[in-house]
Amino acid sequence: MRKTLYLKFVLAYILFGIFGFIMVASVISNMDLDHEKQVQADALLTEATTIANTYAADLYNSEASIDSVYTQLGALSSYNNARILILNPSGRMVVDSAKELDPDVAVTVDGFDPADFSGSPYLEGTFYDTFDEDQICVLAPIASNYRTVGYVIMCYPMSLVVASAQQVLQISYVELLILLLLSVIILIFFTEIVYVPLRKITKATEQYAAGNMHYTFTVDSEDEMGYLAASLNYMAGEIAGKEDDQKKFIANVSHDFRSPLTS
Amino acid sequence: MRKTLYLKFVLAYILFGIFGFIMVASVISNMDLDHEKQVQADALLTEATTIANTYAADLYNSEASIDSVYTQLGALSSYNNARILILNPSGRMVVDSAKELDPDVAVTVDGFDPADFSGSPYLEGTFYDTFDEDQICVLAPIASNYRTVGYVIMCYPMSLVVASAQQVLQISYVELLILLLLSVIILIFFTEIVYVPLRKITKATEQYAAGNMHYTFTVDSEDEMGYLAASLNYMAGEIAGKEDDQKKFIANVSHDFRSPLTS
CATH class of the missing domain: 3.30.450.20 (PAS domain)
Incomplete structure (x- = not known):
């Protein structure tokens, strides 16, 4: 990236x-x-x-x-x-x-x-x-x-x-100069509402891409950024959970295979 | 959201x-x-x-x-x-x-x-x-x-x-008026490089949240937005794949249970 x-x-x-x-x-x-x-x-x-x-x-x-x-x-x-x-x-x-x-x-x-x-x-x-x-x-x-x-x-x-x-x-x-300086207001808004949350989100996706599906993070804004962060967190949790379930399932199944139908 | x-x-x-x-x-x-x-x-x-x-x-x-x-x-x-x-x-x-x-x-x-x-x-x-x-x-x-x-x-x-x-x-x-009009350049950039890709991404996360993990989309920008979209696509694919694998696995295991050890 x-x-x-x-x-x-x-x-x-x-x-x-x-x-x-x-x-x-x-x-x-x-x-x-x-x-x-x-x-x-x-x-x-x-x-x-x-x-x-x-x-x-x-x-x-x-x-x-x-x-x-x-x-x-x-x-x-x-x-x-x-x-x-x-x-x-x-x-x-x-x-x-x-x-x-x-x-x-x-x-x-x-x-x-x-x-x-x-x-x-x-x-x-x-x-x-x-x-x-x-x-x-x-x-x-x-x-x-x-x-x-x-x-x-x-x-x-x-x-x-x-x-x-x-x-x-x-x-x-x-x-012109003062207005250019004043327009830094827009840059500050961009940094605060877009760039800072986006950096958190991309950092998290880097963790997920590396396989660390248990990584969690929060973005405390009630807008698209907050929603995106929550969705990512949820999906990572799903993948992590499915991996765990699968391990558990395999473990259970293997156990049942090893000692079948003891009931 | x-x-x-x-x-x-x-x-x-x-x-x-x-x-x-x-x-x-x-x-x-x-x-x-x-x-x-x-x-x-x-x-x-x-x-x-x-x-x-x-x-x-x-x-x-x-x-x-x-x-x-x-x-x-x-x-x-x-x-x-x-x-x-x-x-x-x-x-x-x-x-x-x-x-x-x-x-x-x-x-x-x-x-x-x-x-x-x-x-x-x-x-x-x-x-x-x-x-x-x-x-x-x-x-x-x-x-x-x-x-x-x-x-x-x-x-x-x-x-x-x-x-x-x-x-x-x-x-x-x-x-002042002309400069305010000119600063729409920044708004256009924001729309093009942040808002349009972000709308695609949030639309996709809505699909994923609704369980449609096979939904795919592309964001063709080589920046954080493109990376985020690719990561999301990949993670959704993982979840979808795991679900399919699990179904297949369960199907196989069930099959094996129904007709065990015929080999």
Whole structure:
């Protein structure tokens, strides 16, 4: 006999652990990342809308100088690691929080189309190749006299979103670890209700197989294991008894043969 | 016999699920909340430091009017739901983003002590009873000519931190649910390697107990279960064989008695 039952059960555990890990590293990791993108996009959109309704509107209404807008947006963008752009509807850059633009040189974002933002609260990517690395970008229209005169674009590096998501993911891994430890409850139950009685029973069958039919044992559980142990005990007793009876019978018969019909 | 083995195993499952739920609702919930507080406090501190180094410093250096500072801080605080205070070292309020202060009426935060912020990156509470509900507050000193001339305090409602943490907590519950579903792997293993063979074995012992010693069955697993089944089969065969032998023996002996010593 190979005593592999416990090994098989432990294998089930290891499989559970591996699938659990794969699940956290894929499904939960994606959920954490999506959540983080959503949170960041919401914050950016609130800020972009505020900027569109204040500084940027002032700029288009000529109530603020481009210098003061630069100062304000510079402070804002350094605070939250976001880059703030103000674009005309044509795609021409009016303000870039990352660098002062030369008013005489037209910098245009080729292919800029506000409709790209209509389906989703944010766009992922390099914002029409404006950035070197991937970003989350949101758009807020600047209204003046009921017309859209420009757009505030706020972009936040995807690498920072991923870094935030990974911090949350660490908690998910801690949860996985604690749950794997907690699932030892099942292993303890298995050991107590299955494995310990089963070891007693197999030990007894080894004794019976060796011919020791007088071996007795008890399993004190009122379930299949207890029943099985009781049955085995009974059957061993039967075999032992039959062997004894047969010996006795043979002894009697032999005796009767030796001294027959003395009655 | 009570067939309770499976029930006991399912009980282990339910216990695992309950402990898992309690664990997520306590340990993981706290970790999510602490993480959210930390993230919010970091963001607030970065912003407060930026404000302290720009608008607030300008105010103390008389490079900006209190009105322009109000406008800027109002936009900032509405963007991120934070309330921004500028205090003198004595605790007198200079700017409150929530309401314009009357310069002639001194509003003082009683008990304000910057040292309270030295141990932790943020303080939880009502900020010396300034707020009605609990907040996370951070402090950034305003320096002018190498002296601390005031403090920027940014406070963010704890209720919003809790709301953010609960969104993350939902992912933790999804993870718990998926892991509980995944742990069915262990239940399947238990059913396949323990319960199915055990049912065959107990069914056989029921047959043997009813006297049907010729009942045979097979369990094709090379572990304790297979060994146990083989042993039981063998023992039943022994008993059946002994019964047959005894019948044959008695038949022979009876025959010999009826026609004795004809040889």
